[in-house]
Amino acid sequence: MLISPRPKEEVQFPESEMGNQLFPVFIKLNQLRTLVIGGGPVALEKLTAILKNSEQANITLVASAIIPAISNFKQTYPKLKIAEKRYESSDLNEVDIVFVATNNHILNEEIKVDAHQRGLLINVADKPELCDFYLGSVVKKGDLKIAISTNGKSPTIAKRLKHLLTESLPEELDATLQQMSSLRQQLTGDFAAKVKQLNKVTERLISPKKSFLETNIKWLIWLVILSFIGVVGFTLWNTEPEFQTFLINMDPLFYWFLGAGFTFAMIDGAIGMSYGVTTVSFSLAMGLPPASASMAIHISEVLSNGIAGWMHFRMGNVNWKLFKVLIIPAVTGAIIGAYLLSSLENFSQYTKPVVAIYTLVLGGIILMKAFSIKRKRETQKIKKIGVLGFFGGFIDAAFGGGWGSIVLSSLIAGGRHPLFSLGTVKISRFFIATLSSLTFFTMLGGRYWEAVLGLVIGSALASPIAARVSNKISAKTIMVAVGIIVMTVSLRSIINFILKLI
Structure with a gap:
């Protein structure tokens, strides 16, 4: 994963003109090398969020002190590597993305500098000014995922929206996704031919066949x-x-x-x-x-x-x-x-x-x-x-x-x-x-x-x-x-x- 280092100085816009400048993406953590720094409750929260959405993620966790709950993850997620030691800049070698969850502000800033020198994206818990990206609230229904962000303004609203969408979206929606995926794979020919086939199939939706x-x-x-x-x-x-x-x-x-x-x-x-x-x-x-x-x-x-x-x-x-x-x-x-x-x-x-x-x-x-x-x-x-x-x-x-x-x-x-x-x-x-x-x-x-x-x-x-x-x-x-x-x-x-x- 090649990412250009972030410039030392960014152009500052008036707050009224900036708005929410976040660009939403979905990252394939199972194909990247992830580093988590920290071994306390906040690190546990970050680790849980990552593994809940990407069970096959390749994660290395580094911390001088690690709570038992984090150690227990090793039994369920064999790809998780845990190193009980102090952070060193060399820990960032052969890493693609970094999550920091320590309560040491000086160390957090040091890690940020080290990460940017290597062109790595970094997320620091509870420190928006040190983050290159945020973790949003995620609604998951099978293969469907919806990420919610409030630009750091109100995590509570993000959680409320997550709860609302989780309750509102039916579990059967994943079956619909699987069926549409099967239909997509059956379409053949060029774009025009696929459109004709899709129109023919969707005509049945107007008067669907019922039992x-x-x-x-x-x-x-x-x-x-x-x-x-x-x-x-x-x-x-x-x-x-x-x-x-x-x-x-x-x-x-x-x-x-x-x-x-x-x-x-x-x-x-x-x-x-x-x-x-x-x-x-x-x-x-x-x-x-x-x-x-x-x-x-x-x-x-x-x-x-x-x-x-x-x-x-x-x-x-x-x-x-x-x-x-x-x-x-x-x-x-x-x-x-x-x-x-x-x-x-x-x-x-x-x-x-x-x-x-x-x-x-x-x-x-x-x-x-x-x-x-x-x-x-x-x-x-x-x-x-x-x-x-x-x-x-x-x-x-x-x-x-x-x-x-x-x-x-x-x-x-x-x-x-x-x-x-x-x-x-x-x-x-x-x-x-x-x-x-x-x-x-x-x-x-x-x-x-x-x-x-x-x-x-x-x-x-x-x-x-x-x-x-x-x-x-x-x-x-x-x-x-x-x-x-x-x-x-x-x-x-x-x-x-x-x-x-x-």
């Missing part, structure tokens, strides 16, 4: 919804006289559940969870047995999640590969959970406090998540999606809720993109709600239809609104309120059960 499921998902959702409502309504009208009476003389309970369904669906749309746990807590407080409460919740979720799932599908928020792995185990678990809970309906005085304890725990978890400001992000995605889906579906049906709290939280904690996880969980929940509610209906028949109809209409009205405002509401504030309300209502049910025993 049968993606093409017909809208009609499938509405067909299931209308068929479900038609079959249930026709059956109840002919077999349940109470249902006809209910339609004529509307019970006030309907209006309570209408407002509850709308409110809880809006909360669910804002934070991606808690519809089940809030609704089951409210239902138990209103006197519904656990199985009937879960049936009412899941019947209402057929329409609300069908609409929400369709909205997320239209916005491109569904990961179809994840959906295919998740759906069958989840539906199986939901059917089993609904069957078991329905079988215990005659023992509702005993199952009700059990469900209340479950919602109390979930309320506490939601509250803790609201105050967990710093969350560790996993480096590997969850691999046992089927097990997670089965467990989430079973708990959701057997205890009236928990699908979002269990599955969505686990997917996001496992490193999956929040928006794609939310859309996939929503559309999966539509099928789970449909089959579990059919199981409940088969086992229990028509009960508490005031509550069911109120939840159906209220949640359906809120679903299209909630899907669009899911990223515009303070999730923390809502989670705190939900956690407190759910825990309060659950404690009330548990205390009432204990008082009856006494």
